[in-house]
Amino acid sequence: MALKSILFSLVLTAVAALPAFPQEGHGFTPAEIQRGGIAYSSFCVNCHGPDGDQISGVNLGSNQFRRAQSDAELIRIIQKGIPGTPMPPGAYTDEQAAVLVAYLRSMATSPRSTRKGPPGDPSRGKALVEAKGQCLNCHRIGHQGTVTGPDLTSIGITRRLAEIEIALLDPSIDIRPENRPVRAVAKDGTKIAGTLLNQDTYTIQILDSNATLRSLYKTNLREYEFLKVSPMPNFRDRLSEQEISDVVSYLVSLKGLR
Numbered sequence: 001m002a003l004k005s006i007l008f009s010l011v012l013t014a015v016a017a018l019p020a021f022p023q024e025g026h027g028f029t030p031a032e033i034q035r036g037g038i039a040y041s042s043f044c045v046n047c048h049g050p051d052g053d054q055i056s057g058v059n060l061g062s063n064q065f066r067r068a069q070s071d072a073e074l075i076r077i078i079q080k081g082i083p084g085t086p087m088p089p090g091a092y093t094d095e096q097a098a099v100l101v102a103y104l105r106s107m108a109t110s111p112r113s114t115r116k117g118p119p120g121d122p123s124r125g126k127a128l129v130e131a132k133g134q135c136l137n138c139h140r141i142g143h144q145g146t147v148t149g150p151d152l153t154s155i156g157i158t159r160r161l162a163e164i165e166i167a168l169l170d171p172s173i174d175i176r177p178e179n180r181p182v183r184a185v186a187k188d189g190t191k192i193a194g195t196l197l198n199q200d201t202y203t204i205q206i207l208d209s210n211a212t213l214r215s216l217y218k219t220n221l222r223e224y225e226f227l228k229v230s231p232m233p234n235f236r237d238r239l240s241e242q243e244i245s246d247v248v249s250y251l252v253s254l255k256g257l258r
């Protein structure tokens with residue numbers, strides 16, 4: 001749980017560290033939209049779903065809103081909620097709400113899927129994940145696997161189908177800030193690899209491959225760097241089109257521990 005709250009504060013810091021209020025309808029950078037997407041998957045996805053269409057009559061990914069036209073009206077809904085409905089108010093600043101709006105607007109123009117593969121079979125996908133794909137060497141699903149890479153137990157809730165496909169076909173394109181792989185070498189030569197959790201002027205916090213939180217003084221490190229290339233293999237050549245569809249359909253079905 002401590003880990004969860006660290007991640008939560010990271011998300012808020014990432015959202016808070018924004019420049020001036022963007023202009024209505026335009027002026028959002030890809031980085032702002034990405035921050036909006038991270039906030040969306042933390043604060044909205046459980047009710048609205050990864051594609052924004054989980055609540056009947058509401059489709060946040062369509063750029064058509066029943067109760068709002070302008071960005072300002074959307075920001076107001078996000079901050080104040082919709083009284084008398086389950087849509088809750090949230091203590092978001094104008095900037096935080098604006099990047100959420102930027103993300104909602106971007107959903108309408110980004111495709112739900114990036115490829116036209118054959119339909120997938122989730123039970124074949126499960127077998128591929130556990131055997132041929134060796135995914136559990138790096139990922140955790142339920143009570144199985146390890147945590148070198150992100151936990152996939154709820155990936156079907158937090159990511160859109162298109163994002164899961166990109167993760168498999170081009171892992172280095174879209175590394176989320178909360179999954180940033182980092183590698184450090186201590187002055188005595190010890191190597192530490194894992195995921196960056198946080199850093200400040202003097203220290204860096206890494207979740208290492210044994211799921212241990214390591215806080216390291218930068219002065220004790222010979223070097224440290226963020227990896228631009230994902231440690232995750234590219235499965236474009238390792239799995240057939242059919243197998244990719246099967247794995248994707250299995251991942252989409254992962255909606256947390258039951």
Ligand code: HEC
Pocket residue numbers: 040043044045046047048055057058059060064065066067068074077078082085086087088090100
């Ligand atoms: C507890 C569940 C819940 C959470 C969390 C939630 N929503 Fe909602 N939201 C709803 C419901 C239910 C409605 C539909 C309300 C109605 O019109 O009856 C709604 C409506 C909306 C609408 C209006 C849609 C329209 O067509 O006008 C927007 C915009 C919206 N939500 C955005 C968000 C954003 C962004 C977040 C995250 C910051 C979020 N919601 C979090 C339940 C939730």
Ligand code: HEC
Pocket residue numbers: 128129133134135136137138139148149150152155159164167168171172174175176179180181230231232233235247251
């Ligand atoms: C060698 C370790 C390794 C293996 C094997 C591996 N992954 Fe990954 N995976 C990672 C790491 C590290 C990340 C985080 C960096 C990134 O996004 O590329 C990641 C990211 C992902 C993501 C994106 C997660 C998110 O939060 O958006 C998905 C989905 C995923 N992997 C699925 C799989 C599947 C399915 C397999 C097997 C077919 C697999 N991975 C095999 C290491 C691995």
